[in-house]
Amino acid sequence: MLKISKKADYALMALQHIATVQSGDVTPGRVVNTKEIAEEYNIPLELLAKVLQTLAKNALIESHNGPKGGYLLARRAHQITIAQILESIEGPLGITDCSHEKNGEFCMQRENCHIRTPLLKVQDSIAQLLNNMTLQDMMGGTPLITIQSPTAQGVER
Amino acid sequence: MLKISKKADYALMALQHIATVQSGDVTPGRVVNTKEIAEEYNIPLELLAKVLQTLAKNALIESHNGPKGGYLLARRAHQITIAQILESIEGPLGITDCSHEKNGEFCMQRENCHIRTPLLKVQDSIAQLLNNMTLQDMMGGTPLITIQSPTAQGVER
């Protein structure tokens, strides 16, 4: 439950990759093309292309056409939040159907619904969480402050 | 994005209703049948029945057969967490596909995936959130500490 889509997953991977190449590499500022990312992470090329296009449309990355073209970050990594990335791909955050109802348009249960308010609080907490984490926090040598119990480590093979 | 399913939504409404009837009513301890809930909240009867059956199977509520039968809470409201309810209906919490991979079964991107660890942290934070909120917190006269800006109120018609 509460799963994020594959597209959003791909978006995170791609942005993380672009950010890493752009900042720490031997060739800083170099553009990254779709194919490179697709091959690196085994993502279907065409699908990834669509994802990157969407991200470009939402001004998270900039595209450069032609040979030796590709994408690069529109802002610095610490200025791009996870929430912005996810919302670019999946639309606005909403725990329930009634999260962003337009005026006068209510769900069938609205009359007697007692769970709306507490659920909106949950949603808001999640939104805060995603807004406080940036692309920078996902980059290579910067592991996050772990919340998980220390004993739960060492799962990597 | 990150939407919870309608079934889970229905489960929350139903449990909130049962909890309210059971504690604060003129007839405390009375059982509540499916039809009563379905009509109160305009939920398709058959679908709600399935949801309640699932909840019963997961020992969140107890079922009583026969005429004058119905459901009642298996534990007290403050001992039932939102996480338990949601997981009963939608299965274990998992932000990504690779959240609960069985041994040796990895996703295509696993090799070079740099976003898994930070995403698991996000997931853990959400899990904490949902585990710290109980059914009691959703009940009638107990509005939650509001996080939303006070000016965003008065949306009710």
Add this chain to the structure above:
DNA sequence: ATAGTCTCCGATCAATAAGGTCGGATTAAG
């Protein structure tokens, strides 16, 4: 200037999950 990449965009298809339905078996109160 031109050729060759590369991005861009729309339409389309398949697979999966969600939402919702149906019929009959089982149980217990009256």
Add this chain to the structure above:
DNA sequence: CTTAATCCGACCTTATTGATCGGAGACTAT
């Protein structure tokens, strides 16, 4: 024993997601 309720499992329909295809346009290296 009859009735009304839960219970159980199979089924269908629709929406969403994941993935694919074909071509048009843009840009740069040569």
